[in-house]
Amino acid sequence: MIFLRSSLIAGLAFLANVRGQDTSAAGGDVVASLTGKGFDITHPGESTYDSASGSFNLRFSYKPSIVAYPETVEHISEIVKAGHDGGYNVVARSGGHSYIAAGVGGKDGSIVIDMRNFKDLAYDAGTSTATIGVGNRLGHIITFLESEGRAIPHGTCPDVGWGGHVGYGGFGFTARMWGFALDPVISMDVVLANGTITTASETHNPDLFWALRGASGSFGIVTSTQVQTFEMPSTATTYTYKWELDIAAATTALNSYQEFAASNIPKELGIELLLGKGDSKGSVSFSFTGVWYGGPDELASVLQPLLDKMGPEDSQTSTPGTYLDSATTIAGGSLDTGDGGPGSSAFYAKSLVTPEAMPMTSEAHEAFMTYVANEGFDVEVDWFFQVGLVGGQDSAVNAVASDATSCPHRGSQFIMQFYAYGETMPEAGLTFLDGTVKSILDNSPADWEYGAYTNYADDRLDNAQSLYYKNNLMSLEIMKVQFDPTGVFNSPTGIEGRTVEAAQP
Numbered sequence: 001m002i003f004l005r006s007s008l009i010a011g012l013a014f015l016a017n018v019r020g021q022d023t024s025a026a027g028g029d030v031v032a033s034l035t036g037k038g039f040d041i042t043h044p045g046e047s048t049y050d051s052a053s054g055s056f057n058l059r060f061s062y063k064p065s066i067v068a069y070p071e072t073v074e075h076i077s078e079i080v081k082a083g084h085d086g087g088y089n090v091v092a093r094s095g096g097h098s099y100i101a102a103g104v105g106g107k108d109g110s111i112v113i114d115m116r117n118f119k120d121l122a123y124d125a126g127t128s129t130a131t132i133g134v135g136n137r138l139g140h141i142i143t144f145l146e147s148e149g150r151a152i153p154h155g156t157c158p159d160v161g162w163g164g165h166v167g168y169g170g171f172g173f174t175a176r177m178w179g180f181a182l183d184p185v186i187s188m189d190v191v192l193a194n195g196t197i198t199t200a201s202e203t204h205n206p207d208l209f210w211a212l213r214g215a216s217g218s219f220g221i222v223t224s225t226q227v228q229t230f231e232m233p234s235t236a237t238t239y240t241y242k243w244e245l246d247i248a249a250a251t252t253a254l255n256s257y258q259e260f261a262a263s264n265i266p267k268e269l270g271i272e273l274l275l276g277k278g279d280s281k282g283s284v285s286f287s288f289t290g291v292w293y294g295g296p297d298e299l300a301s302v303l304q305p306l307l308d309k310m311g312p313e314d315s316q317t318s319t320p321g322t323y324l325d326s327a328t329t330i331a332g333g334s335l336d337t338g339d340g341g342p343g344s345s346a347f348y349a350k351s352l353v354t355p356e357a358m359p360m361t362s363e364a365h366e367a368f369m370t371y372v373a374n375e376g377f378d379v380e381v382d383w384f385f386q387v388g389l390v391g392g393q394d395s396a397v398n399a400v401a402s403d404a405t406s407c408p409h410r411g412s413q414f415i416m417q418f419y420a421y422g423e424t425m426p427e428a429g430l431t432f433l434d435g436t437v438k439s440i441l442d443n444s445p446a447d448w449e450y451g452a453y454t455n456y457a458d459d460r461l462d463n464a465q466s467l468y469y470k471n472n473l474m475s476l477e478i479m480k481v482q483f484d485p486t487g488v489f490n491s492p493t494g495i496e497g498r499t500v501e502a503a504q505p
């Protein structure tokens with residue numbers, strides 16, 4: 001079943017792919033045309049170029065044609081038009097934390113629009129809304145809103161940029177209570193592929209607004225967002241329970257976690273299963289960790305049904321504190337943010353989004369744990385996997401229809417992330433993750449309606465777009481032609497246009 005935005009078309013006669021611009025054919029001297037325009041640029045040959053073009057993931061080193069640092073939306077419009085006219089691929093970089101270096105183009109020769117000067121941050125107590133410029137990093141946003149007693153949903157890493165994060169989802173421990181980061185967004189300011197400066201909301205450009213909430217980079221350069229905020233919880237308790245389990249015990253524990261996920265758990269519970277390399281071959285490190293946003297005394301009884309099915313843990317922590325304390329703890333100890341630039345490891349990540357209506361099978365759990373306890377012990381890379389809970393009764397993520405925004409991951413049970421890292425990323429690290437996901441898929445029904453999470457971008461995924469956008473993909477492909485007919489905004493996992501002719505009645 002494919003849903004199309006009814007405002008788009010009446011019927012279909014044929015669809016044809018429209019490919020993005022071939023940037024190797026880029027013409028025109030974009031450096032000359034963007035010099036002396038009132039904003040900084042850097043390009044190959046300049047001393048600032050290497051750090052300006054570095055990627056957070058050291059697995060990639062793309063060479064953009066130019067990195068620009070606009071200061072106004074008019075500057076952005078001018079840069080996009082120059083890119084459009086010269087046949088360049090144009091990308092925004094907000095926090096530079098794309099897994100596949102999409103913020104530096106995801107290939108050579110792009111125009112990178114660095115959004116560091118778009119750091120508006122304001123709160124309006126009258127409407128409880130915040131204005132959040134895309135150049136802010138999560139750490140800034142958390143501490144700013146905290147001073148107003150407010151908060152919004154998002155992921156854990158303080159250095160991640162708002163622009164990329166909100167454009168493709170934004171998943172963290174508050175998701176079950178408040179949704180994805182993009183859910184409370186009420187409007188977005190954006191520069192389109194033809195340089196038009198506009199705003200998108202439910203009432204103004206609603207189709208564009210729909211597309212920007214899930215696939216933003218394929219449709220425009222978002223400059224600022226208006227976001228509905230939430231009352232900050234008065235307390236938050238971070239917790240971890242840890243075991244070392246053999247394959248049989250880990251399989252049983254995974255079944256128990258899935259049963260717990262389907263039970264009546266309060267939306268104030270944020271939880272993930274964190275898996276790591278075992279102490280010996282045939283075992284895994286198995287932890288439940290997260291944040292409880294209800295009263296500190298209630299956590300034990302909320303987790304009890306899950307813990308009752310587990311043996312005694314090897315270690316356990318449970319730390320009540322303020323909301324800010326919890327955000328700091330899950331950020332790894334500090335909310336301070338750097339100014340981007342190259343990261344410190346080469347990594348590869350894959351994801352699976354599992355459907356609540358079709359939970360993983362016991363066979364899949366067993367194959368997964370067997371693979372991880374054996375291959376995961378032998379493989380010579382560091383790795384961790386997270387099985388984060390999205391679903392359960394009253395989940396705010398799942399209260400939204402799968403076609404209400406272009407982000408389709410509603411009715412989901414888990415967002416799973418498989419992450420391997422090191423100083424370099426050997427082929428064995430890549431194939432280890434491929435094998436892990438395969439162990440699950442090979443033991444799942446052929447019609448299993450799984451997806452993949454767009455913010456954990458995977459450059460080696462064959463059917464990426466359909467896993468990222470599911471039933472919303474075709475609407476996005478049709479809209480792409482309307483909003484970006486020549487494919488100015490491209491990324492390896494982005495939307496490619498399709499032309500449509502209405503069927504004769």
Ligand SMILES: Cc1cc2nc3c(=O)[nH]c(=O)nc-3n(C[C@H](O)[C@H](O)[C@H](O)COP(=O)(O)OP(=O)(O)OC[C@H]3O[C@@H](n4cnc5c(N)ncnc54)[C@H](O)[C@@H]3O)c2cc1C
Nearest residue numbers: 094095096097098102103155156157161163164165171222
């Ligand atoms: C250490 C780490 C931890 C993470 N933890 C989480 C987590 O807990 N939860 C979660 O959901 N995700 C998490 N992520 C993934 C993260 O949400 C994505 O990588 C996100 O897209 C990064 O946004 P960015 O602006 O920093 O990256 P960028 O590299 O700047 O951008 C990412 C993509 O978005 C596009 N883009 C950026 N800004 C704009 C804009 N203004 N307008 C249009 N398109 C834009 C870029 O062109 C690029 O394609 C994590 C990533 C890292 C590296």
Ligand SMILES: *[C@@H]1O[C@H](CO)[C@@H](O)[C@H](O)[C@H]1NC(C)=O
Nearest residue numbers: 192193194195196482483484
């Ligand atoms: C720019 O693109 C938008 C979206 O397709 C369109 O509505 C608008 O008319 C275009 N503007 C110009 C000047 O072509």
